[in-house]
């Protein structure tokens with residue numbers, strides 16, 4: 099039987115990289131998407147899509163196909179080309195995980211409006227482009243989208259207004275797309291309300307001990323659970339605590355020594 103295919107954005111580090119590993123171990127072929135690649139790494143943060151692909155292949159075994167596609171999700175033509183490539187090379191796409199995001203800190207009114215547009219473009223338009231170019235080509239009844247939101251969507255006091263605004267928009271986009279794609283593609287959202295260890299998030303927090311942050315594997319549990327639900331299970335926005343209470347996510351984790359690198 100052909101293996102299911104998952105497209106994961108923000109796959110160069112953090113939660114996205116972990117998703118590549120755990121989805122590969124669960125039997126998916128992997129398309130790892132982000133900007134940082136071996137050829138063009140991020141100067142400030144570790145991690146590349148090529149590294150994620152190597153880890154996915156190691157976790158998925160000999161049958162696992164995994165490719166890295168360097169792409170900025172703001173590039174609509176690039177997302178369209180990504181969809182063309184995935185359907186040409188794999189013949190299918192079963193799961194899209196819209197995980198890539200930025201969370202610009204600082205007072206909005208003291209920053210250039212270009213930064214606001216950047217957050218909108220990455221956190222809202224990127225997921226829209228992925229859904230726009232992938233969902234209509236997914237096998238009706240088989241497709242799944244999981245969007246990654248944050249509790250910041252509910253917390254204006256978080257102090258990152260573009261992040262709050264874009265994550266709230268992503269949740270609305272989830273609910274709206276679920277209606278538009280009813281019966282064809284299930285569109286759901288994880289409103290991550292915990293601190294999950296990732297290279298990007300901890301870098302924004304400065305120096306500190308992050309060993310009590312949760313392990314990113316909890317996000318893999320949540321995504322895999324959503325992926326297994328019937329297509330009629332759609333339009334949900336659920337926190338990790340809610341998913342845990344339903345038995346969808348393992349018990350509380352601590353990233354521990356992994357936080358040291």
Ligand SMILES: NC(=O)c1ccc[n+]([C@@H]2O[C@H](COP(=O)([O-])OP(=O)(O)OC[C@H]3O[C@@H](n4cnc5c(N)ncnc54)[C@H](OP(=O)(O)O)[C@@H]3O)[C@@H](O)[C@H]2O)c1
Pocket residue numbers: 107108109110111112113114131132133134135140169170171172196197198199200220246247248249290291292293294295296297298299
């Ligand atoms: N960690 C937490 O506790 C937490 C809490 C709530 C919600 N979240 C959400 O969880 C998701 C993952 O967060 P994380 O903590 O793993 O973040 P991270 O370590 O900063 O990783 C973010 C990923 O997004 C990619 N990305 C950023 N801009 C992109 C663009 N324009 N095009 C393509 N890829 C782009 C980055 O790759 P490149 O730089 O290589 O492009 C990177 O792979 C995000 O949606 C975040 O909002 C996280």
